Amino acid sequence: MSVVSYDPVTGRENGRLEESTPAEVLAAVERAVEVAEEVAGTAPAVRRAWLAAVADALEAEADDLIALGDSETGLGRPRLEAELARTAGQLRFYGDVAAEGSYLGVTIDHAREAQPFLARVQVPLGPVAVFGASNFPFAFSVLGNDTASAVAAGCPVVVKAHPAHPLLSQALGRIARSALDAAGAPAGLFALVSGRQAGIDLVQAPGIAAVAFTGSQAGGLALWRLANERERVVPVFAEMGTVNPVVVTPGAMSRMAEIAAGFVGSFTLGSGQYCTKPGLMFAPAGSGALDAVAAALRDAAPRPVMLTADIAAAVRTGLEALVAAGAEVAGVVEAGADGWAAPAAVLGAPLREIRPGSRLLEECFGAVALVVEYADERELAAAVGRLQGSLAGSVFTADGPDEAAGRAMGMLSSRVGRVTVNDWPTGVAYSWAQQHGGPWPATSAPAATSVGAAALDRFVRPVAYQSARDEWLPPVARSDNPWSVPRRVDGVLQTAP
């Protein structure tokens, strides 16, 4: 079997690649298992150097990679240039987070009275299966957040390449392999496999200790079910597409045109192929939000080109499903004629249609959004309470003080992992305070994030050592704190020495 690479702009074939065989998948996992203890035992600063070497190699080959990525994704060079730079930055950032050492959670209770000596530290889980996403061929793919944070946390990684950019995936895998070899990392630290069956084999491989995924609900839940059927069940950290609500407060009505333009910019960005795309706006009755958004969409006149033929077809069926569920199209830009083109559209629906089980509550991947008017705050709160969990929610407020703002933030914070205020959710900074995850079904593990410093926490588990002599402890738990990490000693938090 082979994976075919297409150019979404033209629909023409770029080339094809062989899928990994079951034996190749198992061999990759076996090599990861063999080096897992060695990788776990390296100092975080060593892993930071490995990740920095990969970042350097990525930047050195940027031109070729961006050209290849554009030919497979149609996302355009400017976007891909920025995304590659971001990806190199992420690789270095997760290395820095590892070296800072708080993620190790070193906690020491000295023996006293009836209590024994205890030292608790986070240890790596072992080999992680990473599923690349289609929509960020650099930042959430072969060398994206999941790979970088898993390696930073001390875990070998086996990546399953996304079939929407197989040639780029192969090139990224080759670059990583060569940079890691040159940096002295063990050969089993990183491997790439491809093909649908390879993904299934990977999740079922006994040596895999965790699964990281970014993509659709259907894909993420299928992997989660598969992992739950293993003899040794392993955690699945699936970040899944959701509807990402937006609330416009009454105080923001005076700047509805500006907000409408921003909304269109955000939900059509990257042809609407963001898992943080704002998909559902709640606007005050009488705000004219739907007309304003429809007008802004006409002005912006986007020309969405989707990552795959399947996604392009799904935009059309998604639009039909939204209409069948009670929405009406208020503005549409018809699809172009070539390749994987799709329409962009805004729809309106009465608030009563925002009810559990309705298709209106689910993501429509692509440049499609819904606008709903609310009569008062009570009605708004009830509707927000009926939403699925989402990755992000946004509030747009008056320029100055706005009584309703804090309450709208409170409503959204019960349903999402990130609340943006007068700011669109499609930008996801990688930094210490980021949260890219949310209540079920936005993530299969509601406390997890796949972006930001806490992304490492997914790939470790605590071990406590009781009454052990200092020299028998793993280095990080020893009294001389050889890696100079923050610790909690006898209940007192201590910053790094």
Add this chain to the structure above:
Amino acid sequence: MSVVSYDPVTGRENGRLEESTPAEVLAAVERAVEVAEEVAGTAPAVRRAWLAAVADALEAEADDLIALGDSETGLGRPRLEAELARTAGQLRFYGDVAAEGSYLGVTIDHAREAQPFLARVQVPLGPVAVFGASNFPFAFSVLGNDTASAVAAGCPVVVKAHPAHPLLSQALGRIARSALDAAGAPAGLFALVSGRQAGIDLVQAPGIAAVAFTGSQAGGLALWRLANERERVVPVFAEMGTVNPVVVTPGAMSRMAEIAAGFVGSFTLGSGQYCTKPGLMFAPAGSGALDAVAAALRDAAPRPVMLTADIAAAVRTGLEALVAAGAEVAGVVEAGADGWAAPAAVLGAPLREIRPGSRLLEECFGAVALVVEYADERELAAAVGRLQGSLAGSVFTADGPDEAAGRAMGMLSSRVGRVTVNDWPTGVAYSWAQQHGGPWPATSAPAATSVGAAALDRFVRPVAYQSARDEWLPPVARSDNPWSVPRRVDGVLQTAP
């Protein structure tokens, strides 16, 4: 339907209680949902005061509670006195952990260049279903670690009482309710339900946001499956009984008699009804470990009385199953004649029988343990590698330096959540560095602990606030740090002011 209370020592009925109806369960959850936001919004120091009030009430009623508990569990007054004191200590400890505030994970990135302002804080999940355990009627039951840590973290709790001590559960529920009322806690913060169907209804109730459980693998996995079938899947933190291996190094052979006596003391403690009971000892060939343990068991002459008739019967069938799986009884103390008496036994088996799928790798709840001899370290490592994940593992070493000790700790740390050295695993201190959890199937969530400061982490999830005005943020995220908690600001960890 009613729940019957028995005295395990005599087998006679103490009394009976009505099971909760489905409507009562739903009403308890509904009241919890109604107050969830209020509870989440309280300062941690307020919740500490609530928990301290419950601890005070527990101590004030200690005599009656211990008498009642002894009549339902047969665990004896000295053990129950210590356990009640511990339970009061736990309630205060989790309150202190909440007030210290690190669990809130406050992380602030100020806006710079292309990055927006982000403040990330942990927020409570909402109503938690707690399943009391049979074997610790105070410390892991109605007011045990799960209830205390969930309330400390800001979550209302609905407890499902364990049927092995229904009258004590009822009394504990009444005391908690009255202490919480007097302390000004909202009425929906705490509720108690009983009956098997009530437990199922509780896990399926839409308002429940997480499930905490301590008990058998069969019970824990059944709840986990049930929760995975919900429309909104919720996390299940199940701590489940496992075999808890012990490794005796060659250097420790000279003190085999002392170790054997300690082993017997630990595996027969509380009639072997500890989830941390050491169930499987690996001793060097020629150490005479099996004979030494059999002799120590004869000397100790324990008289196990089990918590329920079912558990007593399971000890007998468990012993038969171990023999059928290739073990031989080397020493046994026959069961007494009255009540829920059961035998105590040590068995030996050849190391080749330690293989995946064997019954020898599973817990036999009760005063039963297995001794296996290993020829060399390589054989030991292979056998340890085949074990299921466990809560704890132990290493016994030479008195002085011992080359093999660190390596044995390393082997065990890949299979367990806590490694004790020259110390038995049955004591589980509640402190900052404790870890009571382990790889699957010891826990359904391998990074979770149900004892120690990190127990709170199970019941929170992060929310990031982006570009929000300071006064719209929840108090804990505001720039003036009103609760004086440790924070990370622009990547730099800061201890509490």
